Amino acid sequence: MKPILITSYVNPDIDGMAGVFAYSEFLEKTGINNTIGVMGEIHDEAKYVLDRFNFEYPPVILNSNNFEKVILIDTSDLNGIEGNIELEKVIEIIDHRTIHEADKFPNAKIQIELVGSVATLITERFIQKNIEISKKSAILLLSAIISNTLNFKGGVTTERDKKAAKYLTKIAQLADNFWKELFEAKSDLSGNKLKDRILGDLAWFNIIDKKVGIAQLEIIGVKKLIEKKQDEIIEILENIKKEMNFDLIFLNAIELEEYKNFFVTSDDKTKYLLEKILNVKFDGFVAEKSNLIMRKQIVPLLKEELEK
Ligand SMILES: [Mn+2]
Numbered sequence: 001m002k003p004i005l006i007t008s009y010v011n012p013d014i015d016g017m018a019g020v021f022a023y024s025e026f027l028e029k030t031g032i033n034n035t036i037g038v039m040g041e042i043h044d045e046a047k048y049v050l051d052r053f054n055f056e057y058p059p060v061i062l063n064s065n066n067f068e069k070v071i072l073i074d075t076s077d078l079n080g081i082e083g084n085i086e087l088e089k090v091i092e093i094i095d096h097r098t099i100h101e102a103d104k105f106p107n108a109k110i111q112i113e114l115v116g117s118v119a120t121l122i123t124e125r126f127i128q129k130n131i132e133i134s135k136k137s138a139i140l141l142l143s144a145i146i147s148n149t150l151n152f153k154g155g156v157t158t159e160r161d162k163k164a165a166k167y168l169t170k171i172a173q174l175a176d177n178f179w180k181e182l183f184e185a186k187s188d189l190s191g192n193k194l195k196d197r198i199l200g201d202l203a204w205f206n207i208i209d210k211k212v213g214i215a216q217l218e219i220i221g222v223k224k225l226i227e228k229k230q231d232e233i234i235e236i237l238e239n240i241k242k243e244m245n246f247d248l249i250f251l252n253a254i255e256l257e258e259y260k261n262f263f264v265t266s267d268d269k270t271k272y273l274l275e276k277i278l279n280v281k282f283d284g285f286v287a288e289k290s291n292l293i294m295r296k297q298i299v300p301l302l303k304e305e306l307e308k
Pocket of ligand 1: 015016074096116117118148
């Protein structure tokens with residue numbers, strides 16, 4: 001029997017990558033032959049954690065051609081995998097988003113639960129089966145939970161995330177201020193990094209007849225970044241909109257130290273829509289919002305409004 005491939009969406013973030021590594025360990029320890037692979041390039045934050053602890057990078061694959069069975073972690077959307085993964089090969093999905101396309105996978109056993117991080121769902125597997133988790137997996141999963149829940153301050157955070165993190169903390173043995181180290185590391189957007197980061201973490205959604213592109217940055221120092229690089233941000237967004245044929249586009253920039261959002265767009269229709277659903281007011285290309293909101297939470301609001 002060929003090993004089952006465990007993978008995530010193209011250009012996975014730390015949650016997808018950590019989930020892939022750790023679920024592989026879980027399955028191996030339950031006697032299931034598997035292998036891991038990631039498509040595209042892992043996010044900078046994921047690279048940072050691997051480098052920081054001298055962990056090996058996951059092997060890169062192009063598609064599911066060499067495999068008979070696939071398990072998808074942290075995705076149940078066609079956008080991030082279409083053309084790379086044959087949908088009928090997918091036997092299991094573990095994910096945590098409200099808007100998904102799980103019905104497109106005819107053979108998959110599906111676990112989609114609305115916790116802050118897929119790493120939480122993977123951690124719970126170990127706890128439920130009383131299987132010991134390696135320090136490496138614990139570090140990766142804990143980093144993913146910290147990142148995805150914005151250090152437990154993001155609106156997506158649940159008690160389950162906190163409980164999983166508490167469990168992992170004992171094994172991972174990270175410094176108390178590790179969250180800040182992690183957030184500071186991803187806040188350096190000098191040189192080409194701004195454009196790379198925006199492109200690397202771009203997501204888009206087809207809602208009725210509209211294609212909506214949402215870029216997201218999660219950093220310390222958003223206000224300064226916008227003051228310095230607003231023109232560059234607008235240019236990047238306008239180019240993406242043209243190239244990808246988006247109807248609407250904006251950047252959701254999350255300030256990780258003050259826990260607020262800045263929305264950036266030059267598109268009037270997008271501004272109008274965001275003002276309506278998020279109760280914000282644009283001043284030029286930028287709107288500010290207290291009480292942090294993540295892309296995952298904005299998408300259902302957009303959908304509700306556009307489907308009216
Ligand atoms: Mn995730």
